[in-house]
Amino acid sequence: MVLCLACGCASLSRHRVNEDVVTARQLSLRGVDAMEHGRIEEAEGLFRNALEMCPTDERIQCHYAETLWRSGRRDEAIAHMQQAVHLSGGNPELLVRLGDMYLTQGDLARAAEQAKRAIEADGRMASAWALWGDVLARFGRMEEALASYHRALSYEPHYPRVQLALADAYERQGRHARALATLRSLADGYPAGEVPQMVLVREAIALKAMGRYRAAVDALADAASRSDATPELLYHLAEAQLLAGDPINARLTAQSALAKAPDHAPSQQLYEHLESLQRRVAMPAGRGR
Numbered sequence: 001m002v003l004c005l006a007c008g009c010a011s012l013s014r015h016r017v018n019e020d021v022v023t024a025r026q027l028s029l030r031g032v033d034a035m036e037h038g039r040i041e042e043a044e045g046l047f048r049n050a051l052e053m054c055p056t057d058e059r060i061q062c063h064y065a066e067t068l069w070r071s072g073r074r075d076e077a078i079a080h081m082q083q084a085v086h087l088s089g090g091n092p093e094l095l096v097r098l099g100d101m102y103l104t105q106g107d108l109a110r111a112a113e114q115a116k117r118a119i120e121a122d123g124r125m126a127s128a129w130a131l132w133g134d135v136l137a138r139f140g141r142m143e144e145a146l147a148s149y150h151r152a153l154s155y156e157p158h159y160p161r162v163q164l165a166l167a168d169a170y171e172r173q174g175r176h177a178r179a180l181a182t183l184r185s186l187a188d189g190y191p192a193g194e195v196p197q198m199v200l201v202r203e204a205i206a207l208k209a210m211g212r213y214r215a216a217v218d219a220l221a222d223a224a225s226r227s228d229a230t231p232e233l234l235y236h237l238a239e240a241q242l243l244a245g246d247p248i249n250a251r252l253t254a255q256s257a258l259a260k261a262p263d264h265a266p267s268q269q270l271y272e273h274l275e276s277l278q279r280r281v282a283m284p285a286g287r288g289r
Contacts, residue, residue: 024054058087092118096127126156158189180206213244231261
């Protein structure tokens with residue numbers, strides 16, 4: 001009889017645990033939906049309740065860490081991501097995310113540690129090599145960073161974040177042709193007509209740095225026609241127009257940039273420069289003596 005009662009209690013206990021796990025996962029799914037729709041406070045509450053029921057689930061720990069991170073509670077987020085990594089037995093994807101958090105906080109040593117652990121766990125993981133490249137770039141070891149970025153791309157050829165980082169590195173080295181080739185490779189990975197405006201702008205900036213001003217104007221005008229042009233895009237277009245020898249259209253474009261954002265400093269400076277040029281051109285002969 002005692003044995004039966006003990007078995008019965010154990011069965012009830014297991015049943016209650018199983019119910020808690022199911023409920024926790026349901027709460028977690030609702031939390032994911034809330035997070036995807038931008039309801040961060042609601043998501044945080046759902047994940048917190050799920051953790052109370054199932055504190056050893058690394059996925060819930062990870063989701064909760066992400067909501068804390070988005071809420072600006074960075075130290076708490078890192079603590080829960082550390083727990084998620086521990087519970088997962090060193091899942092390389094979680095190691096990379098933890099490393100990204102450390103990197104954002106400026107803790108390069110710990111970010112490097114997570115990158116190395118992730119690469120040891122899965123040497124073909126593109127995001128792990130990308131993180132290692134980011135760490136190396138922050139240490140100023142640019143050639144090694146470039147090699148790591150290329151290694152990441154060998155495993156995941158269309159990797160926008162890495163391709164942009166690679167283009168940035170080439171631009172800083174003055175290797176504008178390589179930056180342009182990298183950006184065009186990135187653009188080729190998108191369906192026709194769906195290349196992000198930012199990528200087109202970056203291509204044009206590289207063209208401008210190479211002295212190909214007319215090509216830069218054409219690329220920026222194309223980017224402006226595809227979607228609502230940002231003040232930054234219009235500024236770069238105006239500058240390219242001026243460099244291409246078209247100050248009249250440059251002035252009109254700078255005006256459009258300022259109409260969207262009157263306090264956009266680069267556009268203000270460029271417009272004032274263009275106004276000064278126009279005054280000098282319009283000044284009658286002998287007035288400037």
